[in-house]
Structures are given as structure tokens and as C-alpha cells.
Amino acid sequence: MSGDPPTEGGPDDPFEGLEGIEGLEGLEGLEGLGDLGETDEPGGFGGLGGLGGLGGLGGLGDIGGLGDIPLLGDLMRTLQSAAPGANQAREVGRAIACGGVSEPNIDPTQRITIEQLVRLAELRVADATGLQPAPGAALRVEVVNRAGWSDRTVSDYEALFGALNMSISASLEPDLDDTPGDPMAAMLAGISKMIGPTMLALTTGAMVGRLAQHALGGYVLPVPRPAGKPMLIALPNVDEFSREWSLDADDVRLWVCVHEAVYCAVFGVDHVRDALSDLLLRHASAFETNPRRIEDLLGDFDPGAVGPESFARLQSELGSPDALLGAVRSSAQEALLPQMTALVAAITGYVDFTMDRIGADLIGSYDRLSEALRRHRVEASASDRFVERLLGLELDQTQYERGAAFASGVAERAGADGLRRLFTHPDNLPTPAEVDAAGLWLARIDLPR
Numbered sequence: 001m002s003g004d005p006p007t008e009g010g011p012d013d014p015f016e017g018l019e020g021i022e023g024l025e026g027l028e029g030l031e032g033l034g035d036l037g038e039t040d041e042p043g044g045f046g047g048l049g050g051l052g053g054l055g056g057l058g059g060l061g062d063i064g065g066l067g068d069i070p071l072l073g074d075l076m077r078t079l080q081s082a083a084p085g086a087n088q089a090r091e092v093g094r095a096i097a098c099g100g101v102s103e104p105n106i107d108p109t110q111r112i113t114i115e116q117l118v119r120l121a122e123l124r125v126a127d128a129t130g131l132q133p134a135p136g137a138a139l140r141v142e143v144v145n146r147a148g149w150s151d152r153t154v155s156d157y158e159a160l161f162g163a164l165n166m167s168i169s170a171s172l173e174p175d176l177d178d179t180p181g182d183p184m185a186a187m188l189a190g191i192s193k194m195i196g197p198t199m200l201a202l203t204t205g206a207m208v209g210r211l212a213q214h215a216l217g218g219y220v221l222p223v224p225r226p227a228g229k230p231m232l233i234a235l236p237n238v239d240e241f242s243r244e245w246s247l248d249a250d251d252v253r254l255w256v257c258v259h260e261a262v263y264c265a266v267f268g269v270d271h272v273r274d275a276l277s278d279l280l281l282r283h284a285s286a287f288e289t290n291p292r293r294i295e296d297l298l299g300d301f302d303p304g305a306v307g308p309e310s311f312a313r314l315q316s317e318l319g320s321p322d323a324l325l326g327a328v329r330s331s332a333q334e335a336l337l338p339q340m341t342a343l344v345a346a347i348t349g350y351v352d353f354t355m356d357r358i359g360a361d362l363i364g365s366y367d368r369l370s371e372a373l374r375r376h377r378v379e380a381s382a383s384d385r386f387v388e389r390l391l392g393l394e395l396d397q398t399q400y401e402r403g404a405a406f407a408s409g410v411a412e413r414a415g416a417d418g419l420r421r422l423f424t425h426p427d428n429l430p431t432p433a434e435v436d437a438a439g440l441w442l443a444r445i446d447l448p449r
Contacts, residue, residue, distance in 0.1 A: 089161065089205035093150035096209025103145040106235055111143045114233055114253065121257040124358050130420055131265035133231075139261060140230035149234040150212040154205065156225040160391060161204050163284035168200060207387035216241060217260040220377070221393060222344055222351075223280065224273045231260045245372045251363050255373065258358055262351050271426035272347070279340045283392035286332040333392065341394050342432040349403025350419060353411065374400070402435065409438030421445055 122139040126132055133139045144152065154161070211220055218225055218232030225232075238256050242249040267273045352374075359366040378397045380388075388395050410419045421428050427445070434441035 088201045089208070090151055090154045092202055092205030093154050093209040093212065094147040096206055097146040097150040097212035103147055103236070106143050106145060110235060114143045114235065114257065115141055117254050117257045118231065118261065121254065121261040124258060124362060125261040125265050125354070128354055128358050128416075129262070129265050131423060132268060133261045133264040135268050139264060141233055141257075142230040143233050143235050145236055146212045146234060149215055149218075149232065149237075150208050152218070152229075152232055153208050153212070153215075156218075156229065157204075157208070157223065160223070160280055160284050161200070163281050164204070164287065164390060165200050167285050167287040204387070204390070207384075207390070210381065211384060211387065213237070214241075214376075216256045216373075216376075217263075219260060219263040221388065221391070221395070222263070222276075222347055223391065223393075224267045224277050227268075227273070231257075231264055233257065233260065241373075241376065247369055247372065248365055251365050251369055252373075255355075255359060255363060255366070255369055258362070259351070259355060259373075262354050262358075266347055266351065266423075269423045272423065272429070275426070275429055276340075276343055276347070279336055279343065280391060283333050283336050283340065284390075286330050286336070288330040337392065337394075338432040340392050341399060342430060342435040344393060344395075345399055345403035345435050346406055346422065346430050347403070348400055349405070349407035350422060352400070352404055353407035353416075353419065357416065406430070406435045406438050406441075410442060413439060413442055418442060 118139055118141045122133050142148075142152065212234065214220075214237055215234050216238050217234065233256060238253055239249055241247075242252040267276075355370070359370060363369060378395075378400065380395070407419060414421075422430075425445075430441045434444065
């Protein structure tokens with residue numbers, strides 16, 4: 001690889017431009033959300049120093065001087081006026097995706113060029129895998145700008161985000177009745193109930209918007225999209241990536257089209273798509289919230305001892321999305337993770353194996369291009385990691401290498417045809433132990449049913 005690309009650009013404040021969104025009038029002061037990728041908290045925001053005072057939430061301004069805390073007032077006014085949901089997440093995602101600046105539409109001639117590359121990719125993928133990227137129809141493609149990518153992704157992930165919202169909201173309900181005779185505790189419980197769903201909408205919108213800034217196609221995350229929808233290509237990002245890495249633009253475009261077509265083929269297999277979709281939904285539905293964390297955080301804050309250290313501690317705590325959402329990984333989610341990570345490893349391993357088989361013959365600069373693109377996918381920011389955590393995905397280099405080892409282990413023993421057996425029967429999906437020992441998987445699926 002000849003050198004690294006220049007430092008990725010983008011707005012210093014990914015919430016810039018949100019002040020015009022209905023119900024989000026207070027967000028122009030969220031400088032503390034800053035660069036979502038710069039934080040000491042795993043998957044956290046960069047701090048919340050720009051949030052106003054608590055005085056904007058009815059009654060809080062008079063509680064021991066909390067109204068003077070320069071942390072939460074603007075956010076609280078926003079939370080009271082905004083209706084959380086997909087529309088809010090979509091608007092936030094669009095604004096962040098394009099940095100609050102209007103984007104040009106995709107040139108129709110460029111759409112036609114991509115459609116021609118998709119036709120070629122579809123044929124090559126079908127030949128290499130024996131699978132149809134669009135069963136029963138020609139593979140369609142939607143060529144979009146960053147805002148368009150964000151819109152589609154919020155829509156495609158709506159079931160997952162809806163399950164997250166319901167999970168968090170439902171587990172907050174009982175705690176509102178656990179504080180009889182304690183007005184302060186009851187009020188703070190109310191803050192937790194209010195902040196959870198709205199912060200989830202804002203956070204998921206922000207995370208999708210950040211993904212939209214660098215996603216090349218629809219499968220920047222290996223998450224099934226609704227069957228029958230067109231393949232997704234974010235052309236501005238594809239061409240920007242080509243320029244940054246000094247790669248041939250046509251080669252990069254073709255690589256992305258083939259990569260997306262392979263994922264379409266894999267998720268076109270009903271039992272693969274259904275298995276992963278079910279795991280993702282079960283994970284999203286199993287969050288357990290801890291509203292006491294926010295209550296304790298605000299309740300322990302001593303307005304009479306206000307100083308740099310106390311403000312720094314409060315800001316550090318509130319800079320974590322886990323604190324704001326009150327969400328923690330539950331034991332049910334922990335139980336799902338081995339199965340989820342194993343299935344994702346098998347899928348990504350198969351996709352990479354297939355890309356190597358197709359790309360080496362199709363793209364002259366494939367080795368250099370592939371190295372750059374695989375580095376691109378693991379150089380995720382903290383905000384990328386947070387959305388992965390919300391969905392239950394683990395997509396670091398170790399996970400990709402695990403999948404590659406499984407695919408190569410099967411291919412060495414049984415060839416590409418052996419690896420295709422992943423898609424012939426639901427029982428052929430590997431267990432966590434089998435992903436780490438390809439021979440065990442082959443031995444099991446050879447047993448009589």
C-alpha cells in the first residue's frame with residue numbers, strides 16, 4: 001500500500017445544522033456532543049459541555065441551583081417539545097450526513113454507469129456463488145448521496161430501532177411507581193423516562209448520519225435490509241474514497257458493486273436472513289435500563305459544592321450514551337452474543353472469500369484496492385462502534401479474521417462447493433465452536449439428518 005489517505009474531513013460538530021429541525025430548536029447549543037469519534041468513553045460522545053442549564057425543565061430551575069448547571073437545560077427543552085421516532089431520527093441523520101449543507105443530486109449519467117456495473121456484478125456473483133442476488137428479478141440499485149443513504153438506512157433499520165425504543169421505554173415504566181413520597185426521586189425518574197426514547201431517536205439518527213459520511217454501500221454493517229428493496233450505493237463516498245487513496249475510480253465502483261451484490265445474494269437466502277434478523281431483533285428487545293444511574297448522577301450532584309471538578313465529573317458521566325439512555329447490556333443479550341458473532345463471522349468470511357475469487361479475475365488493481373477497502377472498514381470511529389454495540393455487533397479486525405479463518409478452513413477441506421453448503425439448509429449454519437473449527441462444522445453437516 002503506497003501511503004495512507006489524508007485525514008478524513010467533516011464538520012467539527014456533527015450536530016451542526018440541526019437548529020432548523022422541528023422540535024430540535026435547542027440542539028444548536030450541543031457543542032459538547034462535538035466530534036462523536038473523540039471520547040474516552042467506549043462508544044461515547046465527546047462530552048456534553050455545550051448543553052445549557054437544567055432550568056428549562058419545569059421546576060428544575062429552583063432546585064438547589066440546578067438551573068445554573070451549564071449542561072442540560074437546552075436538551076431538556078428539546079426533549080419536552082420533540083416527538084421521538086423514525087421521523088426525528090431521519091431528520092437528524094440527514095443533517096449530520098451532509099454536515100447541514102445541501103448536497104447535489106446524483107447525475108443521471110452516473111446512475112446509468114453504476115447500473116451497468118451492477119449488471120456485470122450480478123452475473124459474476126451468481127456464477128461464483130450459485131445464488132441469485134435478487135431472486136426472481138433483476139438486481140436493482142439505488143444510487144444516492146449521503147442524505148439519501150441516511151434516509152434509506154433509518155427506514156431499513158426502523159424495526160430494529162423500534163425494538164430498541166420499546167425495550168428501553170418499557171423497562172423504565174415500573175420505576176416511576178417506586179418513589180412514593182419522594183418528589184425529587186419521582187421527578188428524576190420522570191427525566192429518565194423522558195430522556196430515554198428521545199435520546200435514542202437523536203442518537204440513532206446521529207449514528208446513522210455519521211455512518212452515511214463514509215459508507216460506500218448498504219452493507220457497511222452486515223445487517224439484512226428488507227427483501228425486495230434496491231441495492232444501495234453512496235456514490236459521493238465511493239468516489240471520494242477513490243481520490244483519497246489514489247485508486248482507479250472505475251475499479252472502486254466495480255468492487256463496491258460486487259461486494260454489495262454478494263451481500264444481497266447471501267441475505268437473499270431466507271434462512272440466513274431470517275436467522276440474523278431474529279437474533280438482531282431479540283438483542284434489541286432485551287435491553288434492561290437502569291434509570292437509577294441518571295437519578296443517582298443528578299441526585300448526588302451537590303450544587304453547594306460547585307467547582308471545576310464536580311462539573312467535570314458530571315459532564316464526563318453524561319458524555320456517555322449509556323448514561324443518557326440508561327441502557328445496559330442484559331444477561332439475555334450476553335447469552336445471544338456468541339451465536340450472533342459466530343453467524344456474522346461466517347457471513348463476513350464467506351463474503352470476503354467470494355470477493356477474492358471474483359475480484360482477482362475482474363479487477364486489475366484488486367489486491368491494492370482490497371487492502372485499502374478492508375482497512376477502511378475497520379478504522380471505525382467511536383460513534384460507529386456505538387451503533388454496532390446498540391445492534392449487538394462486534395466488527396473489529398479480530399472478528400473479520402475469525403470469519404476469514406473459517407472460510408479458508410472449509411475451502412481447504414471441501415473447496416468452494418463445501419462453503420456453499422452454508423446456504424442449503426437452516427441446520428447448516430455453524431455454531432460458535434464450529435466457526436473456530438471448520439472441520440467440526442463439515443463433520444456435523446455430513447452426518448445423516
